[in-house]
Amino acid sequence: MKDQADEGRRANGAPAVPGSTRPLPVTHTQRVDTWALRWLDPPDGPAVMLLDQTRLPAEETYLTCTDVPSLVDAIGRLVVRGAPMLGLAGAFGVALAAHRGEDVAQAAGALARARPTAANLSWGAGRTLASYRAAGHGSATAPDAGRIAARAALAEARSIAAEDAAASAAIAAHGLGLVPDRARILTHCNTGALVSAGDGTAFAVILAAHRAGRLAQLWVDETRPLLQGARLTAYEAQRAGMPYAVLADAAAASLMAAGQVDMVITGADRVAADGSVANKIGTYGLAVLARHHGVPFVVAAPLSTVDFTAADGTAIVVEHRAAQEVTSFAGVAVSPAGSDAYNPAFDVTPGALVTALVTERGVARPADGGTLHFLGATPPSGVTAPAGVSMER
Ligand code: MRU
Secondary structure (H helix, E strand, C coil): CCCCCCHHHCCCCCCECCCCCCECCCCCCCCCCCCCEEEECCCCCCEEEEECCCCCCCCCCEEEECCHHHHHHHHHCCCCCCHHHHHHHHHHHHHHHHHCCCCHHHHHHHHHHCCCCCHHHHHHHHHHHHHHHHHHHHCCCCCCHHHHHHHHHHHHHHHHHHHHHHHHHHHHHHHHCCCCCCEEEEECCCCCHHHCCCCCCHHHHHHHHHHCCCEEEEEEECCCCCCHHHHHHHHHHHHCCCCEEEECHHHHHHHHHCCCCCEEEECCCEEECCCCEEEECCHHHHHHHHHHHCCCEEEECCHHHEECCCCCHHHCCCCECCCHHHHEECCEECCCCCCCCCCECEEEECHHHCCEEECCCEEECCCCHHHHHHHHCCCCCCCCCCCCEEECC
C-alpha cells in the first residue's frame, strides 16, 4: 500500500502502468479491477495518476498530473470525480505541491475551489495542509524541514485513502441491513470504486446486496447530462456481474408507478447539518417520486461528506456548469447554435424526504439535525444512541 490511493484494493498480479515497466497491483476483489487515482513516487513522479473517467467505458486511459494546475484542470473536467474521490484528489494534490516545493497553502486553495459542491474536496485538501503545516512547525530548524513536511502531507493523504476504504466497507455493512430480499434497487449517478478508495458509497451497499444474493435488479439512471450512470455505473455493474438495466432519467417515474422499484439509494456530495442532501442533479426529483410511491429513499455517504457548518440546504453552493453539456450530446450540437442552458450539476433534497442516511458510524433514520449530530460527534462511552440512530458496534 505504498504508492496508490486506493489502498483498499491492492493485490497481486496486476497490469503495468501504461508507458512504464513498473507493475501496478490493482486487482479488485469484486472483479471491478478499477482504481481511479494513484500516487507515483520518483522516478515516475512525484505525480498523481488518474483513470480518465471522461473516456469510460470506451477507453481505459490514464492521465498523469505532475503539477497542481493540471490536477485542478482534471478535477474541473471530471477526469476524477465523485465526492470521496475528490477528497483524495485534494489530499494527494496538496502532497504533490509539497513534494514540488511549491506554495502549499495556495495549492490547497486552488484545489478546494476547483469544484464547490463536494464537501470532501476542501476537506481533504485542508486536512493534508494542516498535517503539512504541523510537521513544518515541528521540524522548522531541521535542515530537511521541507522534506519532512512533504512526507507528512503524503502520509496524511494515504491515511485519508485508508479511512475512506474502511468507511466504504462499514457503509456497505450498515446499508445491507436496509435492503430487502429480491430487491429491485434504483440508483443515480456513479458511486462505486471509481469514486472511492473502497467499493464506494451507495454502490458499495448495492454490491454487498449482490454478494449476499439479495439483488434482483439494479436500475441505473442514465444521469443526464454527463451520463455518469449509463457510462460509469453500468461499467461497474457489468464488471461485478450484477443484473442491471440502464434507463433514461425520465423513465424513473413510470418504473416506480409500475411497482418495479423497492428502494432508491444514492450517494451525496454534501450533507448539511439538518440532513439536506446535495447530490447529482435529478436526485431531488427521485426523492419526490419515491415519497409519492411509498418507496424508501436512502442516501449513503461517509461523514467526511457531512458539513456541519452548513446549517441547511440553502448554505450549500451548487455548481453550475457549461451550457454545452446540455446543448450537445457526445460532442455533437443538438440545440440551435447560441442556445443558453440551465445546467446545475447538483440539487438539494430536504432531509424530510430521506428515509435513512447510511454512514460509516451507523444509520441516521430520519436524517435530521439530531441523528446526524449524534453520529458526527464521538459519543462518550456508555451513551446509548437515541431513537432513529443505529450505531456501529
Ligand atoms: O459531478 P460528479 O460526477 O462528481 O457527481 C458525483 C455525484 O453526484 C455522486 O453521486 C456523489 O459524489 C456521491 S459519490 C459517492
